[in-house]
Amino acid sequence: MSNKNNVTEAYKGWLTYKKITGANWLNENNKWLRTIVVKDHSEVMKSAKNELVNAICEMTDEEPTLANAVESSYQILLTTSKDNNVESLDELNEDGYVIQTIHSNDRSYISLTGKTDKGVLYASFHFLRLIQTRTNLDNLNIKENPANQYRMINQWDNMDGSIERGYAGESIFFENNKFTTNLERIKDYARLLSSVGINAISINNVNVHAVETKLITDEFLPDVAKVAEIFRNYAIKTFLSINYASPMQLGDLKTADPLNEDVRQWWKEKAKDVYRVIPDFGGFVVKADSEHRPGPFTYDRNHADGSNMLAEALEPFGGVVIWRCFVYNCMQDWRDRKTDRARAAYDHFKPLDGQFHDNVILQIKNGPMDFQVREANSPLFGALTETNQILEFQVTQEYTGQQRHLCYLIPQWKEILEFDTFAKGQGTPIKRIVDGSTFENKLSGIAAVSNIGNDNNWTGHQLAQANLYGYGRLIWNPDLSTEEITGEWVRATFGNDPEVVEQITTMLHDSWPIYENYTSPLGVGWMVNPNHHYGPNVDGYEYSVWGTYHFADWQGIGVDRTVKSGTGYTAQYFKENADMYESLDSCPDELLLFFHHVPYTHKLKSGVTVIQHIYNTHFEGVEQAIGLNERWSKLKGKIDEERYDNVANRLEVQIENAKQWRDIINTYFFRKSGINDEKNRTIY
Amino acid sequence: MSNKNNVTEAYKGWLTYKKITGANWLNENNKWLRTIVVKDHSEVMKSAKNELVNAICEMTDEEPTLANAVESSYQILLTTSKDNNVESLDELNEDGYVIQTIHSNDRSYISLTGKTDKGVLYASFHFLRLIQTRTNLDNLNIKENPANQYRMINQWDNMDGSIERGYAGESIFFENNKFTTNLERIKDYARLLSSVGINAISINNVNVHAVETKLITDEFLPDVAKVAEIFRNYAIKTFLSINYASPMQLGDLKTADPLNEDVRQWWKEKAKDVYRVIPDFGGFVVKADSEHRPGPFTYDRNHADGSNMLAEALEPFGGVVIWRCFVYNCMQDWRDRKTDRARAAYDHFKPLDGQFHDNVILQIKNGPMDFQVREANSPLFGALTETNQILEFQVTQEYTGQQRHLCYLIPQWKEILEFDTFAKGQGTPIKRIVDGSTFENKLSGIAAVSNIGNDNNWTGHQLAQANLYGYGRLIWNPDLSTEEITGEWVRATFGNDPEVVEQITTMLHDSWPIYENYTSPLGVGWMVNPNHHYGPNVDGYEYSVWGTYHFADWQGIGVDRTVKSGTGYTAQYFKENADMYESLDSCPDELLLFFHHVPYTHKLKSGVTVIQHIYNTHFEGVEQAIGLNERWSKLKGKIDEERYDNVANRLEVQIENAKQWRDIINTYFFRKSGINDEKNRTIY
Secondary structure, three states: OOOOOOOOOHHHHHOOOOOOOOOOOOOOHHHHEEEEEOOOOOHHHHHHHHHHHHHHHHHHHOOOOOOOOOOOEEEEEEEEEOOOOOOHHHOOOOOOOOEEEOOOOOOOOEHHHHHOOHHHHHHHHOOOHHOOOOOOOOOOOOEEEEOEEEEEOOOOOOOOEEEEOOOOOOOOOOOOEEEEOOOOHHHOOOOOOOOOOOOEEEEEOOOOOOHHHHHOOOHHHHHHHHHHHHHHHHOOOEEEEEEOHHHHHHHOOOOOOOOHHHHHHHHHHHHHHHHHOOOOOEEEOOOOOOOOOOOOHHHHOHHHHHHHHHHHHHHHHHOEEEEEEEOOOOOOOOOOOOOOOOHHHHHHHHHHOOOOOEEEEEEEEEEOOOOOOOOOOOOOOOOOOOEEEEEEEOOOOOOOOOOOOOOOHHHHHHHHOOOEEOOOOOOOOOHHHHOOOOOOOOOOEEEEEEEOOOOOOOOHHHHHHHHHHHHHHHHOOOOHHHHHHHHHHHHHHHHHOOHHHHHHHHHHHHHHHHHHHHHOOOOOOOOOOOOOOOEOOOOOOOOOOOOOOOOOOOEEEEEOOOOOOOOOOOHHHHHHHHHHHHHOOOHHHHHHHHHEEOOOEEEEEOOHHHHHHHHHHHHHHHHHHHHHHHHOOOOOOEEEEHHHHHHHHHHHHHHHHHHHHHHHHHHHHHHHHHOOOOOOOOEE | OOOOOOOOHHHHHOOOOOOOOOOOHHHHHHHHHHHEEEEEEEOHHHHHHHHHHHHHHHHHHHOOOEEEEOOOOEEEEEOOOOOOOOOOOOOOOOOOOEEEEOOOOOOOEEEEEEEOOHHHHHHHHHHHHHHOOOOOOOOEEEEEOOOOEEEEEEEHHHOOOOEEEOOOOOOOOOOOOOOOOOOOOOOOHHHHHHHOOOOEEOOOOOOOOOHHHHHOOOOOHHHHHHHHHHHHHHEEEEEEHHHHHHHHHOOOOOOOOOOOOOHHHHHHHHHHHHHHOOOOOOOEEEOOOOOOOOOHHOOOOOOOHHHHHHHHHEEEEEEEEEEOOOOOOOOOOOOOOOOHHHHHHHHHHHHHHOOOOOOOOEEEOOOOOOOOOOOOOOOOOOOOOOOEEEEEEOOOOOOOOOOOOOOOOHHHHHHHHHHHHOEEEEEHHHHHHHOOOOOOOEEEEEEOOOOOOOOOOOOOOOOHHHHHHHHHHHHHHOOEEEEEEEHHHHHHHHOHHHHHHHHHHHHHHHHHHHHHHHHOOOOOOOEOOOOOOOOOOOOOOOOOOOOOOOOOOOEEEEOOOOOOOOOOHHHHHHHHHEEEEEEEOOOOOHHHHHOOOOOOEEEOOOOOOOHHHHHHHHHHHHHHHHHHHHHHHOEEOOOOHHHHHHHHHHHHHHHHHHHHHHHHHHHHHHHHOOOOOOOOOOOO
């Protein structure tokens, strides 16, 4: 990786601050942008100031003057002090802020006020967004508190430079089993994350291999500290994924048993080591007893034993343990139709509710399987009433096109967050559980697997930047609509040309349903090539050990997860949802095959049969992918070449791959069912 | 790899010379073994002498005396000189020999006479085999000429130590991109090969990567020369696989076009370099225009242009070009049912017959696809009448259980060699084509991909040694029966205990049909996991680019390769075979699905339907695999632990994996056809 970053618009992403052209907006608002007054001088405040100065300079060609006090009219004030002119400061939480245009007797100014310097930083990015979207600044009155306490990104980066499920180049953190020397790029990543409110990051893969195990040793802690400093200046706490067997692999212990006194002592010493070097270290992310990773099961201990031991070690320093719930039998016998992987997280963790220390957070994937294009929501949300928890999304598009296909995930995440669990009766959506409000959790929030690498545009597919942006914005405020988020991102990234905004916005909004159309149908999931998970393979996981089956035969398809005749998974939901999914009549079609095994001739609510639906959606999906390409081609000349070509090339790939999906899925089901397409289209 | 070889019986293989116990044979024959007379003193003669001395010493506990002339009675004479007492010396070819017990007036001796020192070496190994099998030595009269001129082994070893399709550890030649320092092990490999008559070896993978491309440069040629010396002392010529793009990758040419004068000159200089260091170097093995390897197609030249250019460079030094015919479209669209990979080798090379220089040899795989458990024989055999050719077998068990399953391949190879091509009317078997006799080829023979690595027992599965042994013996003399070959190997390797001989012999003989039973049915092939090719995956290659399909749907299965309604492949055979395969009535059932697409309800000649045959053989195959294990367990205590446990452990793995095959294949076809097993056995 070169140390020279190629700072094009592709690289700048939504922090592209193009010179403002067209006189109107600037004429009216430029007065506000000429002087910045900074109270307090922490590193985070400096970041806020620098962001404002640099961005305003780029957009207006004038460098703002810095001042220490509000002296004349028309200034920007950055402060954490109480300003009696500003309303509702008392309602701010730790990261909240108020942006308000103050017109007092002798002066006018825009106050960016936070309860802490973090709030000021967030306010600054918000203020810049207002400029990017050409908002009039004369009468601002904005109060923002993030809904979620933890707003986290998980890097799945390995120290050899590879990224597990990474589709945008190599790691920006590591290469050749060392830390990168390109710290400037890490700073730019911190800027991108902070600008959308991310406040926590774990920098290494949850699958912790030999070298990465040593990240918590003197060999690498000084490097971790350097990275942590960069993130700290942007109000982001640094975490590390740890290897549960560290006491054996780093120490000379013969066990990693969480109840063994030597093991407990080892971790306590280890925590001291870490906090000596990084006093505000966030804590440990742990994938234990999952997909062959070591964990407490080895010693006949449960996950509460396992995580509480680490929690005790971190507690004196204010650290937390983020313990992943992705635990299931990954050596399942496909012949065993009683075991249901979807049940696993609930079955493992629900019985332990209330047994976790108060600095343990369970990290629960949005669905019970694994980030499919469509699956049910995890029944653990609402079921754990006395346990800190955060929800895990996947921004990296492992099962959603691997950033070669366009697949905008904000609509999917919105649906998930809005899903009513009925945990405390109607009106208990997942978003109100993971924000901690429903059960008054001490710690709560949302995490997600990052989609960035060292490709110049960060995300491989230029438009996949929208998923990272939207992730941050949505978890800051889950009440934002998809439209609001998309609108912000497109304007910040590509400017305000109405045709550009319109085309890209609608392309993004259409993309997830398009991808779903030509891939795995009706919620059944998988049907991908093993290991790398790209491209269609209907039986790819059918006879495997991974618990991921569709059970298609000559008559029908689907997984019976009902209580009546199946695995009983539906009973893990609260009654209203359990009843809805249990009944073939009320189960939503989009999840039909996730919950039921039905004949190909089963009629969907749309009136078409399952088999005809498969044919129809797969033919349509390809046409729609072709349509995306046509829509993009209209923007030629309106977007710089680097970004235009990137998307154009990937859309070509998407079309070809969508045809493979269409033909393989349709052929598979035609060869299996013998049922003709009613419209006699080509099936092989 | 340690430089200390662990010289157990597992390691010694069929060159295990156990002390002879039981007095009878030794009492009668020991007189012959006390003195060895060696005429001529080439390095090969020394090898012959050393083999005899060491083996006799081990078997009799007495070291034979060496003498320069036959002086008293009862001696062994090694000579290439004409000995008037020995019959039929004139009938010997280059590698032939006579073993004869001479009783003349004043003395008795056993003469091991070769036309060259190579013959003497082969005679010595033969003589030792006579002792291992307890043959009375008093009246020997044996004349042997190898049927095939080239008796070759291809190593698919990479310089990083890995072996493509290797199932017995890492390379014995290379590690860490260097040559090994354990030359002793290479010598022991030379002994094993020479003992069964192998006379040529290519030491690196036909897929020649970056480092291996440099084997023909000064960087590595001295190392190649050291290895070549070891093999030379055992009458084995050394070859290298080369990268067709070498003039570009090693030289500074912009092209590798075979008709470009600079390219031609480059190769001529390169040949000089190689022969300066290794004057008896064998030549180049070339995989060109195959599976993404570079070749003449890049420059719109054909394979005759491509190979003749290299042949001209090697010709002054007596070297040859071995040019593989494994050329096909490996980017096929599965939707295209007209293109047939099976046709490819014939379609590419038949039109070029007669255009190759006389030091070019085409290397043709036994079948038109790729070393499947059962496939048709290549129609190129018999079709090329004016081209040097050698047949290629695969000893390494890529598609036949990867040396975790027992699969003795001699019976398969026998069938292939005996197959009547009708090229010159009835009675033109493949063995008489590849030995050069049918078309009086200047150069001819057989090559095979090796199955050895640095596992202590060489072949991973102890009993897989039999495939390497049998390969050598069979190509020396294709008229040997499987029973003769097996008998020799078992006695040489495990001794003469009748129960041991009986059990192992029958296990070997049953093993190929057993493996076929539970894997891919009726000649259709594949149904394996992509890339590594281990374990069942019915659709693993069905929607791929590799041209390897079965076209199973709800009604039937198989590839229609007939002229009448299919790809026309059958027409590549001579009329008798073409007619046999074209007709559903006369096509042998074992190849039914290779040639025809039939309904599951099609009745085989046995009277059972195709679907019932699939069910039956798969249930039976597992039972038979269990039977193999039971039979082996009877030998516990009769075989040393290392070898016993090795086989016992692998048979356990075989059984488990056979069950996976059974259940996945049966379930796949049940789910697709909806037809019940007549015997109602468990299908999932």
